[in-house]
Amino acid sequence: xxxxxxxxxxxxxxxxxxxxxxxQTAQELLDTGPCGLSKEIGISREEALEALQVxxxxxxxxxxxxxxxxxxxxxxxxxxxxxEEQTQGFIITFCSALDNILGGGVQLTKITEICGAxxxxxxxxxxxxxxxxxxxxxxxxxxxxxxxxxTEGSFMVxxxxxxxxxxxxxxxxxxxxxxxxxxxxxxxTFSLENILSHIYYFRCRDYxxxxxxxxxxxxxxxxxxxxxxxxxxxxxxxxxxxFEDLSLRTRLLNGLAQQLIIIANDHKSAVVLTNQxxxxxxxxxxxxxxxxxxxxxxxxxVRLILHWDNSQRLATLYKSPSQKExxxxxxxxxxxxxxxxxxxxxxxxxxxxLNPRKRPRTEEGKQ
Amino acid sequence: xxxxxxxxxxxxxxxMIQLLRAxxxxxxxxxxxxxxxxVAQKCSLSYKALVAVRRVLLAQFSAFPANGADLYEELxxxxxxxxxxxxxxxxxxxxxxxxxxxxxxxxxxxxxxxQVCLGIAASVSLGLKQHVLFLDSTGGFTxxxxxxxxxxxxxxxxxxxxxVLGRLRLCFVLQLEALQRIQVVRVFNIYELLRALQELRDRxxxxxxxxxxxxxxxxxxxxxxxxxPLLGGRQSEGLALMMQxxxxxxxxxxxxxxxxxxxxxxxxxxSTGPLKPALGRAWSFVPSTRVLLESKEATWEKxxxxxxxxxxxxxxxxxxxxxxxxxx
Numbered sequence: 001x002x003x004x005x006x007x008x009x010x011x012x013x014x015x016x017x018x019x020x021x022x023x024q025t026a027q028e029l030l031d032t033g034p035c036g037l038s039k040e041i042g043i044s045r046e047e048a049l050e051a052l053q054v055x056x057x058x059x060x061x062x063x064x065x066x067x068x069x070x071x072x073x074x075x076x077x078x079x080x081x082x083x084e085e086q087t088q089g090f091i092i093t094f095c096s097a098l099d100n101i102l103g104g105g106v107q108l109t110k111i112t113e114i115c116g117a118x119x120x121x122x123x124x125x126x127x128x129x130x131x132x133x134x135x136x137x138x139x140x141x142x143x144x145x146x147x148x149x150x151t152e153g154s155f156m157v158x159x160x161x162x163x164x165x166x167x168x169x170x171x172x173x174x175x176x177x178x179x180x181x182x183x184x185x186x187x188x189t190f191s192l193e194n195i196l197s198h199i200y201y202f203r204c205r206d207y208x209x210x211x212x213x214x215x216x217x218x219x220x221x222x223x224x225x226x227x228x229x230x231x232x233x234x235x236x237x238x239x240x241x242x243f244e245d246l247s248l249r250t251r252l253l254n255g256l257a258q259q260l261i262i263i264a265n266d267h268k269s270a271v272v273l274t275n276q277x278x279x280x281x282x283x284x285x286x287x288x289x290x291x292x293x294x295x296x297x298x299x300x301x302v303r304l305i306l307h308w309d310n311s312q313r314l315a316t317l318y319k320s321p322s323q324k325e326x327x328x329x330x331x332x333x334x335x336x337x338x339x340x341x342x343x344x345x346x347x348x349x350x351x352x353x354l355n356p357r358k359r360p361r362t363e364e365g366k367q
Numbered sequence: 368x369x370x371x372x373x374x375x376x377x378x379x380x381x382x383m384i385q386l387l388r389a390x391x392x393x394x395x396x397x398x399x400x401x402x403x404x405x406v407a408q409k410c411s412l413s414y415k416a417l418v419a420v421r422r423v424l425l426a427q428f429s430a431f432p433a434n435g436a437d438l439y440e441e442l443x444x445x446x447x448x449x450x451x452x453x454x455x456x457x458x459x460x461x462x463x464x465x466x467x468x469x470x471x472x473x474x475x476x477x478x479x480x481x482q483v484c485l486g487i488a489a490s491v492s493l494g495l496k497q498h499v500l501f502l503d504s505t506g507g508f509t510x511x512x513x514x515x516x517x518x519x520x521x522x523x524x525x526x527x528x529x530x531v532l533g534r535l536r537l538c539f540v541l542q543l544e545a546l547q548r549i550q551v552v553r554v555f556n557i558y559e560l561l562r563a564l565q566e567l568r569d570r571x572x573x574x575x576x577x578x579x580x581x582x583x584x585x586x587x588x589x590x591x592x593x594x595x596p597l598l599g600g601r602q603s604e605g606l607a608l609m610m611q612x613x614x615x616x617x618x619x620x621x622x623x624x625x626x627x628x629x630x631x632x633x634x635x636x637x638s639t640g641p642l643k644p645a646l647g648r649a650w651s652f653v654p655s656t657r658v659l660l661e662s663k664e665a666t667w668e669k670x671x672x673x674x675x676x677x678x679x680x681x682x683x684x685x686x687x688x689x690x691x692x693x694x695x
Contacts, residue, residue, distance in 0.1 A: 079547045251597075298592065
């Protein structure tokens with residue numbers, strides 16, 4: 001109960017006055033009472049009452065927690081966390097190589113950042129994940145809903161329809177092959193309309209709208225408790241121009257990162273961000289690095305960098321707390337994100353040679 | 368700057384306080400630094416009573432100098448050196464992490480700070496059977512990776528006795544116990560962190576053995592994630608909170624003989640400048656030892672698990688020593 005006044009979440013002006021008046025611990029504040037407090041530091045009674053309310057909440061919150069109350073602290077032993085992690089699902093990406101290097105797929109309760117040059121497939125992956133998060137549990141998914149915050153305007157509904165249709169088709173094939181009753185029952189609710197109605201789309205045009213949206217997100221998520229994925233497509237775009245004060249930008253970005261990790265943790269959902277690439281000019285050569293600076297690199301828990309190698313798309317896992325760094329190749333087909341097919345299978349490689357930077361527009365044969 | 372209050376010491380009554388306040392003496396510092404004869408005359412209080420009160424206040428509020436020899440004896444008996452689980456890192460840190468001090472690990476994203484912290488937690492919990500408190504502010508704590516590391520460490524030790532089936536079960540039990548000794552608290556902003564540290568202090572001072580046990584290590588991953596949103600702009604309260612935090616960490620380390628490890632980011636002055644630790648000059652005085660972790664490759668295109676750790680600040684070793692670490 002000997003909390004220092006400097007550590008309590010009060011307004012800085014109030015804190016300065018309390019320090020000048022000689023108050024050191026929270027206990028002294030509580031002992032004085034609102035009348036004494038307003039007299040001693042010269043604030044109104046309402047302000048003193050409010051301040052004491054905050055102090056009481058902090059201190060009695062502490063006491064309740066030490067006595068074993070549940071409270072809001074996220075405290076547990078490593079063993080409990082291990083059990084939680086083992087039962088937690090992943091959001092698969094339909095590209096088994098990518099799922100492997102990620103350790104099963106995109107993890108819930110973590111922030112995953114996807115960086116890449118333009119046209120390499122970041123928005124495609126986001127749209128794929130927004131569909132895949134809705135796969136029912138009996139097929140190995142998390143059966144959740146998705147929130148899609150778009151800052152660049154690159155969300156194409158027709159493309160999502162293609163991806164969703166392919167996903168439903170895939171699940172139908174599995175259900176037919178395995179002939180189990182619960183699989184067929186789950187498929188009744190897993191239809192195209194259902195998938196599209198469970199993707200909540202927000203459009204933010206500049207950084208203030210984005211910050212406001214993220215601040216309002218916890219309320220939205222408590223109303224829609226089935227949401228398991230939050231995608232912010234283009235976190236770099238609103239922050240990369242018109243910022244004279246770079247320290248303000250760092251401060252805002254770090255505050256945003258803090259908000260997002262709290263959301264990911266409290267609502268057990270995965271947060272996926274996409275970032276752009278920029279050039280760092282070194283002494284002898286220039287390298288391509290993720291944008292938004294050094295300090296932003298620490299915001300994401302998992303970092304995936306998508307890049308080109310001649311005409312092949314590659315994905316490198318650059319930062320992960322549990323997986324090794326590795327690189328795999330992937331493909332973007334009309335059905336969405338897929339593995340690279342081995343060259344023996346001819347019908348899938350035909351379409352890609354025409355224009356390797358775009359998904360093939362010609363109709364491919366059934367896979 | 369403690370305000371004079373009734374009951375602060377015997378002999379200090381409410382009337383006395385009112386009289387003193389009427390003459391402009393509000394805090395302990397004012398009282399102790401004023402001329403008592405003068406005060407006795409102005410407030411019509413007895414000189415003897417005032418001297419007695421001053422003696423008690425001085426005993427309560429001043430810091431007493433300690434003998435160098437006594438200090439040395441005390442440190443010898445209370446300081447422990449905790450091995451980090453990686454022999455090359457121990458060599459860099461002069462045989463391990465010293466309790467009573469704050470050690471800092473810094474590095475760019477993906478350089479391995481969280482991995483090294485997990486390794487330290489695993490080694491202290493498994494090898495020394497001590498409790499560990501892990502304060503996670505980035506969401507990077509992955510229990511399955513910790514379990515992997517514990518498995519790797521127990522398998523090293525039990526290599527010889529693998530044939531006996533009972534030993535395998537013993538490994539498993541050891542790993543479970545080690546996991547139970549590591550407590551994880553997720554703190555995502557500075558006030559939650561300060562609250563968690565206050566709770567820790569309360570528990571340690573009341574010596575409640577059940578939940579904490581013989582706690583020897585506190586890991587904070589990472590300190591810059593909670594402080595960065597407060598710095599910058601034109602507000603200076605961020606610095607004040609950062610200093611409050613540093614004071615909490617250092618006094619906890621010293622009073623309860625804990626080894627405190629924090630991780631920090633690195634930043635650049637401009638896009639081409641050299642890397643320097645984040646949080647500025649004010650924070651650079653807080654840790655007594657600083658280790659920089661770097662990846663051996665310059666770009667992210669070549670993946671590797673090798674890292675280079677160099678000593679940037681140390682009270683015991685010459686700086687500039689470099690060792691290689693394998694994150695495994």
